Amino acid sequence: MWRFDGYPGRYLDVCLSSGSLKEIQLDKQTLLNNMGGKGLATHLLTTRDTTDDEAYDLQHPITGDADPAMHPSTPLLLMTGPFQGSKIGSSGRAVVCTRSPLTNIFIDTYIGGDFGHDLRLAGWDGLFIHGRSDSMVRLEIEDMDVSLQDAESMRGMTTWQCEKAIDADDVFSIGPAGESLVRIASPITAGRRAAGRGGTGASFGAKNLKAISVSNTGTARVADDTQYLGAVKKQRQKMGENRRVGDPFYRFGTSRGPIYAAQMARMPTINYTSATGAIFQNGQKVKQLNTVKLSGEYWHQSMPEAKQSGCCRPCPIACEASHRPSKGKPLHILRTERPEYETLAMLGSNLGIDSSLDVMDGNDACNQFGVDTISSGALISLVCELAQRGWFPDGWAEGEINGLPAFISLEGELIAWEFGNPKLPPLALARLANPSGMFTILAGGAVASSRWVEQETGHPATRLTAHCKGLDLPAWDPRGKRGNAMAYMTCNVGANHMRAGYKNPTGIPDSSALDLMPELIHSQNESVIRDSMILCAFASGATPDDVLVNAFNGITGDNASIEDLHLRANKQWDAARQWNVEHWLKIGVEPRQQDLLSYRLRRDALPDGPAAGMVSFVDDADESACLSEYYNLRGWAHSS
């Protein structure tokens, strides 16, 4: 079934307008040049973009901007890489790549679980989906047998209901939020693994695509077993060693984040008005959240029966934890999964909530309705701050509690838009998934909503959002770390924390990050290689360059060096940038301006902690110098 060593050698072209399903074969050199995963998705998206010119006539319902992301002709890609179908640890991944409904620029966002392995073993490098079905459908893949099935009866189902309704190895589906074109909607697999960022659930919804399911009986074909299995062995040994020496990540995953993020002034608190868990009112500290209670350690103390688990096979790290009464597929019992750091921060401290147990309800709501936890936290915290400031537009409030505007939950309860209320996130998200009233505006996400409020009320609501290029900040505050702002600003998707990293601590932004620019570019290219293979970011430390290269060459039969892979990655980074620049020029905006962080991160200094008084750069001149240096090193024009 596989045409080449390491690659099935084909993708499935799905035209939802006509219902046609076509196998498109790829030649081996194209596959090697683009590696797979993100690289292949970027190549196909930028060279085979099916978007019509009329797509730019489509207007965003909240901002009125051009909205090509939601045009039926815009392609939606789901790709796997050479590590899927293999025994490389932490490789249960797949990438969704498209024009983001949230930002209208390039987005690539990753799911865990088994879907990626199973799609590849079914014989497909990936899927290229375009057009729009007249009625709700789902795509069924059983090895090389592919079909579109009627899914009208699944309309309105949550992702958990979809997974129960479809009999397949894996299901990747949207909930009501994606159907309602909520711009922060996420498709979900395995009950809780989300293609979280950029609102790609709305891309599914815009195409009337409810779900993709896959079952397989296939096996992978590799070039050199000895070389490949040698790499697997080395990686496993390193992972075993890390576990033996007590690497806390292997016990708590990202959920330890709240403890050190707050100490380092990185943890969003009350809509990014501080980064330490401290709550301020009129410049005075009035409360300190207990960020330890937000951590995974606290969660485990509270749920002693919970066990560590892994849901992306094969993964010796197994960074998840849950309390499940039986093995096998998740049972979707409420309050069982340990939330990730980003969720603990965005649905916790950023909303004034300081218990990891309370955060689980918001997390579960996101997974069921199919919404991104990060952008949900950004949206709800924005509305709470608007309420606190008295900047609510006329007609938004459905009631009032203690002088604060409120909404009516689906159960008929009046809920105040206030920080510190654990009931608020799950009940607000239930309304958001089926939007009516003010929620029809909130469906645009935090940035679009802030623009609408500013327009309606005259209050500068856009100053309250924390984002880059329209993508909500992923719970790591750049005002607490030198060089972090540039990582967000130069990332093709906007504010993403997984596309760059500095090897050593960089300090706080009281001095320029100019010297870090070569390392930033190198690490971005590393992330492209990792995301093209596709390897989980958390396995990077246990997968040094020699292991990665031997795994890639052993699987595919290539003879690439790490330098060769960096050259290929560099081209992909540039291609995605060029695609974004073409979009910005089409809509008449200045690319360099688009790279800047939002007002709150550039102008509102942190009130306390080790970075007290700081914003994301030393000053505007420093910001400009860092951007110019980065553009120079990338070989980009200064205006782009």
Ligand code: SF4
């Ligand atoms: S480290 Fe965690 S997220 Fe990464 S592959 Fe393993 S289980 Fe999945």
